[in-house]
Amino acid sequence: MARTDVCFIAEGSYPYVVGGVSTWVHDIISSLKDISFSLVFIGVSKEAQGKIRYELPKNVLEYKEIHLMQPPSFFQRRFSRRKEAFQELEAFIEDLARGDISRAEVMIERFSPGSKDALSPYDIFYGRDFWDILLRTYEKHFDGFSFIDYFWTVRFMMMPLFALLHGDLPEAALYHATCTGYAGLLGVIARLRNNAGFILTEHGIYTNERMIEITQAQWIYREQTDTVVPRRQLGQIQNLWMKKFDLLSRLAYKYADAIFTLYEGNRQMQIQGGAPPEKCEIIPNGIEVDAYEQLYLKRLAASKKAPVVALVGRVTPIKDVKTFIKACKMVQSEVPEARFFILGNKEEDEKYVEECERLIRVLDLQKHVIMTGSVNMREYYPFIDCVVLTSISEAQPFVVLEAMATGIPVVASNVGACMELLEGASAEDQALGRAGFITNIRSPRETADAIIKVLKDQDMARRMGEAGRLRVRRYYQRSRMLGAYEAVYRRFAGVKSKIGEQREIIAEEAG
Amino acid sequence: MPKRYFLAILEWALEVEAFCLLLFQWDMEAFWRLFLALSAHGLAIGLLALGFIDVYDLRNPKDRVLAVLGVAMTLPFPLLGFVAFSLLFLFIARKRRKARGIASDFERYIMFEPEQFWLRPKNVSSDERVSQEVDIAPFAQILESDDIAMKRGAILSVSRILRGDAVRLLKRALSDPSREIRYYAQNALSEMESEFNDRIYKLGREIERQPLRLDLHLELARLVIRFIESGLLEDAMVPFFTQIGLRTLDKAIVIGSANPEVYLLMGKLKKLNGDKQGALSALMEYWERNKQSAEAALLLAELLCETKQTDMARKVLTTAKEYLNDTRIGAVLDILGGASEG
Numbered sequence: 039m040a041r042t043d044v045c046f047i048a049e050g051s052y053p054y055v056v057g058g059v060s061t062w063v064h065d066i067i068s069s070l071k072d073i074s075f076s077l078v079f080i081g082v083s084k085e086a087q088g089k090i091r092y093e094l095p096k097n098v099l100e101y102k103e104i105h106l107m108q109p110p111s112f113f114q115r116r117f118s119r120r121k122e123a124f125q126e127l128e129a130f131i132e133d134l135a136r137g138d139i140s141r142a143e144v145m146i147e148r149f150s151p152g153s154k155d156a157l158s159p160y161d162i163f164y165g166r167d168f169w170d171i172l173l174r175t176y177e178k179h180f181d182g183f184s185f186i187d188y189f190w191t192v193r194f195m196m197m198p199l200f201a202l203l204h205g206d207l208p209e210a211a212l213y214h215a216t217c218t219g220y221a222g223l224l225g226v227i228a229r230l231r232n233n234a235g236f237i238l239t240e241h242g243i244y245t246n247e248r249m250i251e252i253t254q255a256q257w258i259y260r261e262q263t264d265t266v267v268p269r270r271q272l273g274q275i276q277n278l279w280m281k282k283f284d285l286l287s288r289l290a291y292k293y294a295d296a297i298f299t300l301y302e303g304n305r306q307m308q309i310q311g312g313a314p315p316e317k318c319e320i321i322p323n324g325i326e327v328d329a330y331e332q333l334y335l336k337r338l339a340a341s342k343k344a345p346v347v348a349l350v351g352r353v354t355p356i357k358d359v360k361t362f363i364k365a366c367k368m369v370q371s372e373v374p375e376a377r378f379f380i381l382g383n384k385e386e387d388e389k390y391v392e393e394c395e396r397l398i399r400v401l402d403l404q405k406h407v408i409m410t411g412s413v414n415m416r417e418y419y420p421f422i423d424c425v426v427l428t429s430i431s432e433a434q435p436f437v438v439l440e441a442m443a444t445g446i447p448v449v450a451s452n453v454g455a456c457m458e459l460l461e462g463a464s465a466e467d468q469a470l471g472r473a474g475f476i477t478n479i480r481s482p483r484e485t486a487d488a489i490i491k492v493l494k495d496q497d498m499a500r501r502m503g504e505a506g507r508l509r510v511r512r513y514y515q516r517s518r519m520l521g522a523y524e525a526v527y528r529r530f531a532g533v534k535s536k537i538g539e540q541r542e543i544i545a546e547e548a549g
Numbered sequence: 550m551p552k553r554y555f556l557a558i559l560e561w562a563l564e565v566e567a568f569c570l571l572l573f574q575w576d577m578e579a580f581w582r583l584f585l586a587l588s589a590h591g592l593a594i595g596l597l598a599l600g601f602i603d604v605y606d607l608r609n610p611k612d613r614v615l616a617v618l619g620v621a622m623t624l625p626f627p628l629l630g631f632v633a634f635s636l637l638f639l640f641i642a643r644k645r646r647k648a649r650g651i652a653s654d655f656e657r658y659i660m661f662e663p664e665q666f667w668l669r670p671k672n673v674s675s676d677e678r679v680s681q682e683v684d685i686a687p688f689a690q691i692l693e694s695d696d697i698a699m700k701r702g703a704i705l706s707v708s709r710i711l712r713g714d715a716v717r718l719l720k721r722a723l724s725d726p727s728r729e730i731r732y733y734a735q736n737a738l739s740e741m742e743s744e745f746n747d748r749i750y751k752l753g754r755e756i757e758r759q760p761l762r763l764d765l766h767l768e769l770a771r772l773v774i775r776f777i778e779s780g781l782l783e784d785a786m787v788p789f790f791t792q793i794g795l796r797t798l799d800k801a802i803v804i805g806s807a808n809p810e811v812y813l814l815m816g817k818l819k820k821l822n823g824d825k826q827g828a829l830s831a832l833m834e835y836w837e838r839n840k841q842s843a844e845a846a847l848l849l850a851e852l853l854c855e856t857k858q859t860d861m862a863r864k865v866l867t868t869a870k871e872y873l874n875d876t877r878i879g880a881v882l883d884i885l886g887g888a889s890e891g
Contacts, residue, residue: 246728246729249729250729250732250733253701253705253733266683266706266707266709266710267706268687268688268691268699268702268703268705268706269702355736355739358735358739360739360742364783364785364786367786367789368785368786393743393746393747396746396747396750397746397750399750399753400746400749400750400753400793401789430731430732430735431728431732453728478723478724479723479731479735480723480735480738480739481783482783482785482786483783483784483785486785
């Protein structure tokens with residue numbers, strides 16, 4: 039297969055999972071038609087990933103999948119001693135314990151299939167030398183801790199790394215990872231092996247998200263869970279996992295040519311996490327404003343019997359749908375004719391969906407609140423009077439931008455970039471006016487009050503809608519976002535697209 | 550004799566019938582006597598192959614042996630063979646029951662149905678007991694610091710304490726500058742709340758199925774009160790949940806107005822909802838029916854004082870003191886006496 043311009047590396051998102059990151063990847067690929075792309079999807083296992091949710095654009099010339107829990111064969115045994123390689127590995131493990139990743143480059147080479155004296159999965163999972171290293175590391179760092187848990191955790195942690203190291207990578211001039219973690223590691227491997235460029239865009243901060251996940255994961259062994267004594271340290275196994283993800287992030291930050299995120303808050307977190315500040319840049323999300331213009335006009339012309347309030351998002355705990363449901367109850371007692379919709383995927387967390395459905399029944403809202411599941415939002419936007427977002431964590435949500443572009447006032451919790459989206463980032467931006475209300479997280483009363491204000495004060499709602507439209511048009515145009523990435527691709531991959539060529543011609547002519 | 554023994558009784562009846570038909574003449578032609586006797590015997594053997602008391606599970610070797618044994622013993626000797634098999638069966642079953650004592654206990658344990666569990670009162674585990682005695686102040690101090698790792702530890706610990714002050718602390722952590730800490734606090738609160746919502750929902754469904762069960766209505770009202778008192782509910786949500794409790798108590802009055810607890814719970818709910826007069830009249834109703842509750846007396850006295858009916862409060866407490874040996878009543882009465890004198 040021919041070498042493509044850019045290879046996107048998506049972990050647990052595009053093209054299988056609908057969401058902000060996937061929308062963004064799809065948008066970039068399908069809009070930059072003159073750039074050839076390849077795509078690598080990193081998932082847990084083939085069985086767990088479901089159906090492909092996006093049709094791959096024509097400029098995706100190559101598509102590969104890597105499954106972390108399906109590593110290459112363990113049984114390719116090599117009989118040479120490779121004493122030096124194991125010594126290096128032990129020294130590398132010691133370095134990692136201290137947080138030093140300077141030997142990573144050498145180790146990636148050591149573990150790459152085909153390299154001289156390469157270490158194979160057999161060496162790690164069944165070899166005597168690694169067993170000895172494992173015992174020595176245990177005695178040094180984990181003495182007194184459950185050996186069985188330590189042993190299986192190490193094995194479990196190594197498996198995905200082999201899946202990546204032995205994974206089939208498309209050839210590309212530039213690798214673009216959508217997060218650090220495993221996608222970032224694959225980007226580093228690709229960069230080192232193929233002498234290519236590597237850039238990274240983080241929507242949410244990977245280590246923060248993993249930290250939360252690991253602290254609450256039931257599958258990780260936790261010692262001393264029967265006390266209420268607060269501890270600075272997580273359990274040893276939790277620490278091991280956290281350290282792994284932290285090291286993966288720092289590795290990606292170190293080897294990335296450029297690091298992008300959506301807004302200043304996230305950029306600061308990347309710097310705190312070890313990203314060199316000079317590499318960190320902000321490219322905000324953007325949407326096709328003109329496409330929403332038609333919806334805006336349709337919305338103006340739409341006649342409805344009752345006001346419609348909608349939460350747009352997956353029904354998952356991070357979206358805190360329950361706060362929205364409670365707010366619906368409060369709004370309903372003041373605006374009885376109002377109708378409420380929860381528009382988003384219901385398949386991701388069935389237990390949470392059930393909890394939400396039960397809350398709807400407990401509050402006797404069955405006739406007022408409708409959970410639709412995944413829908414085409416373009417069919418719904420013209421009929422919505424207020425879009426609500428009660429999330430407890432977001433980056434720069436597309437749904438807010440889309441609602442603003444359609445002229446719909448937004449009530450959003452104070453997370454991620456929501457405040458700057460609704461109230462403006464700079465003084466000039468703020469002068470455009472408010473596009474909605476910001477509420478505290480987990481605050482149904484504030485959410486309900488804001489919704490009631492929007493529903494009752496039509497003039498104010500209209501002004502907010504107009505301010506939103508203006509702001510999106512001025513700062514969050516998709517063309518701005520695409521132009522920025524196109525420039526990045528030109529810079530790091532030497533991509534010369536038709537648009538670029540046209541610009542150069544124009545510049546030459548002007549010059 | 551319950552349905553459980555139906556099969557055995559039927560087999561017995563058929564065997565006795567077959568035996569009697571062979572033994573006595575009953576003015577019947579020989580053909581019919583033989584035909585009916587053999588039919589009854591055949592049917593009994595057919596049923597015996599199916600099971601003696603319970604239907605056999607033929608995947609189980611022991612049941613297979615019993616089926617073959619029963620048929621083999623009964624087929625050549627009507628009634629006699631059957632009696633012998635019945636005795637043998639009883640002997641084996643007795644032995645089995647002894648051996649199965651521990652096994653059946655274990656079986657009951659592993660067959661524990663979580664779906665039913667919510668109806669039973671929760672046992673207080675040692676963990677809960679410890680958490681009831683934990684002082685919340687050190688956690689509050691940690692949560693005011695800048696040490697994220699320690700704050701995370703504190704949130705995880707506090708989230709295991711289902712108490713009003715712990716809930717308030719978690720709510721305060723929702724506005725922590727750290728996104729991570731806010732997330733943990735939100736998650737802990739959400740999980741605590743879910744448990745209540747879930748139990749309320751399930752009780753509601755059970756009430757829909759069995760609307761005349763007074764105990765379910767009372768349990769639902771108690772649960773709603775516990776939910777409100779836990780502090781998990783936002784103030785604005787309290788009236789909606791109070792309504793759930795009051796609606797169920799209205800139904801409980803229709804079902805069994807003789808139960809005074811209905812009025813006690815109603816009084817508590819109305820008080821939580823800020824309806825002092827309503828709470829007062831419900832508690833008076835309760836007091837007229839039952840003067841054995843110190844909790845009700847104190848609650849009633851508190852409400853009477855709040856509505857400036859101190860004499861009445863004193864009267865209630867004096868009556869309560871006659872019935873109950875509770876030091877709190879005397880203490881409050883002393884204060885009230887002092888207040889009136891003052």
